[in-house]
Amino acid sequence: MLSRVADSLYWMSRYFERADHCARVLEANYNLMLNPSKLSAEERWHRIMASLGIAATASGIDPQMAMIKLTSDPDEESSIVSCIAESRENAGQVREQISSEMWECLNCLYHQVTQADGRLDTDSDPLRLVAAVREGAYQFQGVTAGTMNHGEGWHFIQLGKYMERSCSLPVLLDAYFSAAGKADYLDWVGLLASCAAFESYCKVYTADLKPDSMAEFLLLNPEFPYSVRYAVERMCAAIAAISETSFTKVAERIERVAGRLRASLAYVPIADIMKGGLHRYLDSVIEQCNDLHAAVHVVYIDY
Amino acid sequence: MSMPAQSADHAPMPAPFSDYEIAAAYDEMFLASGRPRPHYRNLYTQLLNLPPEELHRSKNESDLAFFNQGITFTVYGRAEATEQIFPHDLLPRIVTNSEWATIERGLTQRITALNLFLADVYHEGRILKDGVIPGEIIYTCKHFRRQMHGVKVPRDVYISVAGTDLVRLPDGRFVVLEDNLRVPSGVSYMLTSRKVMKQIFPALFRKCGVRPIEQYSQALFSTLRSLAPEGRSTIVLLTPGIYNSAYFEHAFLARQMGIELVEGRDLVVHDNAVYMRTTSGLQRVDVIYRRVDDDFVDPLAFRADSSLGVAGLFNAYRAGNIVLANALGTGVADDKAIYSYVPEIIRYYLGEDPIVDNVETFLMTDRAQREHVCGNLEKYVVKAVGESGGYGMLIGPHSSREQRSEFRDKILADPRNYIAQPTLMLSTAPCFVDGQVEPRHVDLRPYVLFGEKVTIVPGGLTRVALRKGSLVVNSSQGGGSKDTWVLQN
Numbered sequence: 001m002l003s004r005v006a007d008s009l010y011w012m013s014r015y016f017e018r019a020d021h022c023a024r025v026l027e028a029n030y031n032l033m034l035n036p037s038k039l040s041a042e043e044r045w046h047r048i049m050a051s052l053g054i055a056a057t058a059s060g061i062d063p064q065m066a067m068i069k070l071t072s073d074p075d076e077e078s079s080i081v082s083c084i085a086e087s088r089e090n091a092g093q094v095r096e097q098i099s100s101e102m103w104e105c106l107n108c109l110y111h112q113v114t115q116a117d118g119r120l121d122t123d124s125d126p127l128r129l130v131a132a133v134r135e136g137a138y139q140f141q142g143v144t145a146g147t148m149n150h151g152e153g154w155h156f157i158q159l160g161k162y163m164e165r166s167c168s169l170p171v172l173l174d175a176y177f178s179a180a181g182k183a184d185y186l187d188w189v190g191l192l193a194s195c196a197a198f199e200s201y202c203k204v205y206t207a208d209l210k211p212d213s214m215a216e217f218l219l220l221n222p223e224f225p226y227s228v229r230y231a232v233e234r235m236c237a238a239i240a241a242i243s244e245t246s247f248t249k250v251a252e253r254i255e256r257v258a259g260r261l262r263a264s265l266a267y268v269p270i271a272d273i274m275k276g277g278l279h280r281y282l283d284s285v286i287e288q289c290n291d292l293h294a295a296v297h298v299v300y301i302d303y
Numbered sequence: 304m305s306m307p308a309q310s311a312d313h314a315p316m317p318a319p320f321s322d323y324e325i326a327a328a329y330d331e332m333f334l335a336s337g338r339p340r341p342h343y344r345n346l347y348t349q350l351l352n353l354p355p356e357e358l359h360r361s362k363n364e365s366d367l368a369f370f371n372q373g374i375t376f377t378v379y380g381r382a383e384a385t386e387q388i389f390p391h392d393l394l395p396r397i398v399t400n401s402e403w404a405t406i407e408r409g410l411t412q413r414i415t416a417l418n419l420f421l422a423d424v425y426h427e428g429r430i431l432k433d434g435v436i437p438g439e440i441i442y443t444c445k446h447f448r449r450q451m452h453g454v455k456v457p458r459d460v461y462i463s464v465a466g467t468d469l470v471r472l473p474d475g476r477f478v479v480l481e482d483n484l485r486v487p488s489g490v491s492y493m494l495t496s497r498k499v500m501k502q503i504f505p506a507l508f509r510k511c512g513v514r515p516i517e518q519y520s521q522a523l524f525s526t527l528r529s530l531a532p533e534g535r536s537t538i539v540l541l542t543p544g545i546y547n548s549a550y551f552e553h554a555f556l557a558r559q560m561g562i563e564l565v566e567g568r569d570l571v572v573h574d575n576a577v578y579m580r581t582t583s584g585l586q587r588v589d590v591i592y593r594r595v596d597d598d599f600v601d602p603l604a605f606r607a608d609s610s611l612g613v614a615g616l617f618n619a620y621r622a623g624n625i626v627l628a629n630a631l632g633t634g635v636a637d638d639k640a641i642y643s644y645v646p647e648i649i650r651y652y653l654g655e656d657p658i659v660d661n662v663e664t665f666l667m668t669d670r671a672q673r674e675h676v677c678g679n680l681e682k683y684v685v686k687a688v689g690e691s692g693g694y695g696m697l698i699g700p701h702s703s704r705e706q707r708s709e710f711r712d713k714i715l716a717d718p719r720n721y722i723a724q725p726t727l728m729l730s731t732a733p734c735f736v737d738g739q740v741e742p743r744h745v746d747l748r749p750y751v752l753f754g755e756k757v758t759i760v761p762g763g764l765t766r767v768a769l770r771k772g773s774l775v776v777n778s779s780q781g782g783g784s785k786d787t788w789v790l791q792n
Contacts, residue, residue, distance in 0.1 A: 002569050003580045093545050096558035104371050111370070152582065246583040300582040 001246070003301045005094050006156045012090035012098075013160030016106075019083035020137035021168050022070065023130045025052055026080075028193030030067060030127060032186055039182060051175035051194065053168065054078050071126045072113065080133055081113045099147035102140065109136035152245040159238040159296070165231040166289045169195070170282035173218055173228075177278050180211050188214060195226035215278060216270040228285060229265040236262050239296065246300070254295045261288045317351060319358070319740045323733070329473050330742055331396060331732040342399050342790055345510045350394075355738055361503045362393050362735060368499045389492055390783030393735040395500060396745060396765040397511075403761055403789045406469065406477055409659030410749060411757045412649060414465055417484065417636045418753060419652040421461035424635060425451045435651050436644050440668070443719050444641065445689040446485070446634025448597060450604060454621055456630045457530045458754070463628040464523070464592075465751040466490070466764075469659070471730035478660045480727070480746065482645070484637040485629065486594050489764040490750050491552035492784050494519060494559075497762075500786045512791035514761040519750065520559035523592075526754030527560075530626045531590045539563045539579065541570070541593040541600075543611045553594050567595070572615030575622040590626040597631050639688040639722045640666055663725055667718040676723040677714060680707040683723040685714065698774060700726050729774055732785065734767060744768045746776050747787065761789035 029048045037044065045063045049055075052070075073079045088110045095103055112132055148154050176183065176191045188209040192198040195218060204221070205213045221227040236258045265285075273281045316323050316337060325333050332343045339347040350358075369388045398406075423430050424441060431438040441447055466487025468480045497516055501508060527538050542553035544566050557564035569579050570588065578585040593600060599609040604617035619625045635641065643664035646657045665672040665683070676683055680699050687695035697710040714721045731742035749763035765785040766776035776782040 001582050002563055002565060003582055004566065004569050005563075006582050089545075092550075094564075095551075095554035096564045100372065100558075108371055242582070246581075303584075 001097075001152045001156075003303075005097050005153070007297075007301045008090040008094045009097065009153050009156040010160040010163075012087050012094070012106075013157040014164040015083045015087035015090065016137065016140065017161045017164035018078075018168065019080045019087065019133055021164070022052055022078070022080050022083065023133040023137070024196060025172065025194045026067065026070060027127065027130045027134065029190050030130075032190045032193075033063065035186055037186065038184060039187075047175055047179065051172040052078060053171040067126045071129050074114070080130070084110050084113050084133070094153075097153050099143070101143045101147045105136070105140050105143045109133065109140070112136070152242060155238045155241040155245065159235060159242070162231040162235040162238065163289060163293060165226070166228055166235060167286055169218065169226065169228045169231065170285045173215065174279055174282045177211065177215065185209060191218075197224065197226055200224050212270060212274060215274070219273070220265060220270060222266075232258075232262055232265055235292070242300070251295065251299045254292065254299060257288055257291045257295055261285065261292070319350060319355060319738070320733075322739045322741055324742065326731070326742075327473060328728045328742075328744065329471050329475050329730040331471075331730055331745070332742075342397050345507060346395065346397065349504075349507055350733075350740060358393070358735060359738065365391060365393060365499050365503055368502065369495070372495065390769055391492075391496055391499070392743075392767055392769070392783055392785045393503070394733050394740070395504075395507075395786045395788045396732045396747070397788045397790065398747075398762075400514075400790055400792055402477070403514075405658065406749065407759050407761075409477075409479075409657070410465075410467055410751050410759055412653065412655060412658050413467070413479065413482070413645065414462060414751050414753050414757060416649040416652045417465075417482065417645070418459065418461050420648045421630070421633060421636055422456070422459045423652075425461075425632060426453065430648070430651055433651070435647050436641070440640055440644075440719075441635060444635045444638045446597065446632070446638060448632035448635075450617065451630070451632040455623065457532075457626050460530060460628075460753055461630040461633050462636070463526050463530065463630075463753050465753070466748045467751060469747045469749070470662075470727055471747075473728050473730075476660070477747070478662050479645075480662055481639070482637040482642060483748075484633040486596060487748075487750070488549040488552055488594070489748060489766075489784075490519060491555040493750070493762060493764045493787070495555070496784060496786045511788065513788040514791055516760040516762045519760045520556060522752055522758045522760065523556065524560040524562075526752045526758065527590050527592055527628055529754035530628060532626070535587070535589045537586065537588050538590040538592065539565045539570075539588050541565055541567070541591050541595055543567075543595050543599070547594075549594065556592075562592075567610070567612045570613040570616070572613060572619050575615070575619045575624050577613065577616065577619050577625045588625065590628065592628050597634060600627070600631070634689070639664070639686055640668070640719065643722065662727060665723040667714050667721045667723065672723075673714065673718055677711050680711060682726060684726050685710050685721055685723045687720055688722055689720075696775075698726065701774075726774070729768075729776075732765070732767065734769070734785070736769070736771075741771070743771070744774050744776065745785065762787040 025048065029044070033041065033044055041063050042061055045061050045066055069076050069079065071080050074081050074085065076082060088106050091098060091103060091106050113129060144157060172191070172194060176187070189198060191214065192201050197218060201214065201217050204217060217224065217227065219228045222229055222233065224230055239254060239258055314337060315321065323333070325335060325337060332339055332347070334340060366388065369391055420430065430436055431441065462484045464487060466483040466489060468483065469477045470480045471477050493516065528536055531538065539562055540553055540557040542550060542564055544550065547553070554564055563579065565579055571578050571580060571585065577588045579588055595611050598606045600612040601614060601616040602609045602612055603614050616625070620627055620631070643661065643666060646661055649655060649657045665676050667673045667676065680697070681702065683699045685697040685699070690696070697706060699707070729744040729746060732745045733740045734743040745765050745767045747763050747765050749759055752758040765787045766782050767785050768774055768776045768781070769783045770781050773781065
């Protein structure tokens with residue numbers, strides 16, 4: 001597979017995951033912001049921005065405007081519409097590699113979200129758009145799994161998706177746990193909903209929302225698709241598959257970084273993580289993901 | 304050209320044809336009497352019986368299908384909304400099998416002769432020594448590639464893919480308007496428009512017996528493979544990239560053929576061999592179906608400012624380590640001045656008369672012809688010899704006094720760069736416009752493949768001038784396309 005193609009598939013997938021993540025976070029929180037809370041609307045909005053890794057802007061945010069900006073403003077680079085556009089742009093570069101169904105699905109979604117451009121006004125408009133992106137994301141994942149060869153290209157798509165997830169989940173967790181003291185029950189519901197995790201969590205720990213349990217679930221659960229560990233496991237599987245299909249030996253550097261990250265998520269108990277400081281741990285996860293990204297890039301793309 | 308309706312020598316037509324004017328041009332669907340031609344009868348009946356809402360619904364369906372599949376082309380020079388769908392007309396253009404048989408024989412003859420011509424021009428130059436074509440006209444051609452002299456091309460096939468523009472004259476004959484022998488495009492529209500049409504008019508397909516064209520990609524692949532060296536056959540398609548107006552087509556064809564779509568930056572030349580950069584390291588490439596113009600393929604041999612090509616490609620090509628399709632330098636055979644010699648070229652190499660004729664063409668290098676044309680510019684179409692896409696063109700009858708005087712100056716300043724042809728009355732075909740069926744001018748571009756043998760899939764791209772009265776069918780100038788049906792019998 002051409003290196004450029006692998007790169008485009010990877011970024012197509014990463015940007016798509018980013019749009020999906022953003023949509024999920026916004027949807028979960030926008031609903032909850034309708035309830036009264038100890039925190040002011042502005043504080044809560046700041047937490048949403050922080051959980052998406054966006055530097056908080058000056059004070060005086062109008063949540064509704066900010067919501068519109070984050071969904072449909074093409075000039076805001078973290079907005080859903082920008083991410084979908086980037087994803088589509090990358091897909092456009094490799095149209096002969098992805099199935100036509102995938103392109104059609106992504107293209108439809110792109111037209112759907114860009115159509116709204118600047119004309120979102122009522123409360124429900126941004127919500128509708130966010131829901132459409134979530135639906136579109138499930139469809140795209142399904143179409144991708146169902147119509148594309150599960151060969152090297154597919155593994156690069158998986159790599160991109162789970163790399164993005166491994167990077168964005170720690171940011172989200174950090175935003176909530178760094179202000180854990182102030183958070184009430186509904187805030188924690190917001191965290192779980194941001195990862196589509198509420199029901200899955202309850203199945204394991206019941207509706208008793210304890211911060212440590214939630215951290216354990218979202219960081220270390222091996223079965224839940226929006227846990228960091230699950231994402232890292234999938235990422236490592238994709239890397240192994242790529243090295244197999246491209247007949248290259250996994251470079252030592254990739255192996256070392258991936259193996260260490262995976263082992264720490266699999267074997268370090270949550271109590272130890274909390275003792276050492278969750279924030280520090282989350283930071284190190286992000287750092288290791290960045291290392292892994294750089295190593296993959298050097299071995300396969302830009303050698 | 305809009306002509307007033309002829310005096311009513313036929314009964315008024317029923318809806319949705321009530322605005323249909325049968326004028327001086329040959330109409331593909333109707334006889335002068337206003338009765339449909341036999342091979343159009345099925346379509347005619349279908350249209351009479353179809354409620355107008357149904358036609359509208361079909362039109363919307365087809366537009367949406369094109370839009371969602373992203374079948375778009377790029378309009379240069381606009382920052383936003385640069386991607387547009389290629390306007391597609393709902394009604395098929397129908398050609399009978401016997402008309403097609405003539406076209407097929409004519410184009411086979413033509414591409415065979417033109418390939419012999421190119422091999423000759425880049426080697427011995429017999430046709431020049433024998434005085435059939437003046438040498439000057441070859442060497443002054445912008446697309447003549449001096450560097451190609453003496454380069455051996457596999458099977459002596461210079462043109463593997465041609466898109467020949469045919470038009471139909473008022474007497475019903477097809478003639479060749481232009482040979483496109485460099486990097487002809489549009490074939491993906493032919494293929495996708497057929498796919499959409501099958502969804503919209505399944506019943507009509509069953510009734511009419513339309514010859515299939517879906518095998519085109521396979522035929523193209525076989526053609527390219529036939530040029531590959533024994534035992535080595537890694538074929539790639541070289542595209543200028545996503546900002547090229549035909550990128551959709553490049554991606555489409557690469558996917559249909561199952562070959563890599565590469566850009567210049569994906570290729571490297573080592574020791575005169577071409578490799579692509581893959582996730583498993585460098586991989587050797589044997590045949591490049593290139594959709595990049597001669598000028599841009601190698602910054603070392605041609606335009607130094609090109610970032611689309613591959614440095615060193617031409618040396619690898621000279622060394623015989625890579626096959627390019629089409630070969631470099633084919634533009635000399637589709638130069639519009641050399642076009643006027645094609646009938647002579649056919650006679651010279653094949654000893655046959657042309658089966659499909661040329662359009663009468665005046666060379667501006669000839670003093671008498673030039674003076675005649677310059678004095679009567681309002682009657683002629685003047686074209687720059689090396690341009691395509693409808694650029695650099697004057698349509699006399701539709702031109703202003705200023706435009707004519709501007710072109711007169713241009714011709715006098717550089718006579719070699721222009722030719723003139725009488726304004727042709729292109730045939731008209733029914734189109735679905737604003738809820739009515741109206742005639743619009745059309746041409747026909749079949750795609751000719753030349754490898755081990757000549758293959759022409761029955762059909763082609765019918766381009767249509769969607770503006771009423773317009774004779775310009777290019778997509779960059781408000782043209783659209785139609786599906787072309789060649790009937791089985």
